[in-house]
Amino acid sequence: MTLITNTMANASLPYHFLLDYVDAGRLGRMTDHEKKELVSKIFLSGQTEDSWNALLELFSLWPDNQVKKQAFELAENQLTDWEEDERHINSSWMRIIHNNELSSVALLARRISINRREESGNSELSVIASSPNRYRQEYYLYRGYQGAC
Numbered sequence: 001m002t003l004i005t006n007t008m009a010n011a012s013l014p015y016h017f018l019l020d021y022v023d024a025g026r027l028g029r030m031t032d033h034e035k036k037e038l039v040s041k042i043f044l045s046g047q048t049e050d051s052w053n054a055l056l057e058l059f060s061l062w063p064d065n066q067v068k069k070q071a072f073e074l075a076e077n078q079l080t081d082w083e084e085d086e087r088h089i090n091s092s093w094m095r096i097i098h099n100n101e102l103s104s105v106a107l108l109a110r111r112i113s114i115n116r117r118e119e120s121g122n123s124e125l126s127v128i129a130s131s132p133n134r135y136r137q138e139y140y141l142y143r144g145y146q147g148a149c
Helices: 032-044 049-061 066-079 104-108 121-130
Strands: 002-006 011-015 088-090 111-113 140-142
Touching (some): 032 049, 066 104
């Protein structure tokens, strides 16, 4: 896994899937409009687990602003054709929760798997269950079996 400095957030975060679409040295310097174009490029690559993960990485590094909102709406429209199982995210992915709420990137998911880790599993479940449903989306909470909680 490659570490790329996210100059926008002044943090070093691991990115892997985005590197199939953009050079590591350029990733932190992309403009909002270039990132929006990258969303379209990712969708053109097909409906795969790697493209899904690249979208998650891209939206997680992108600070909230108007262009990101437009790109997010584009992504939501493109994702309507995807199976719900393909739009999966794991609660152990550190970028799913921000300031004790689901992050905006989590709103693209249709299924969130909860890993019961002693140090944080209960708090993750609590944040996910109590987060406001601002975008009228359903969240399926799985605990290792097929069935919504």
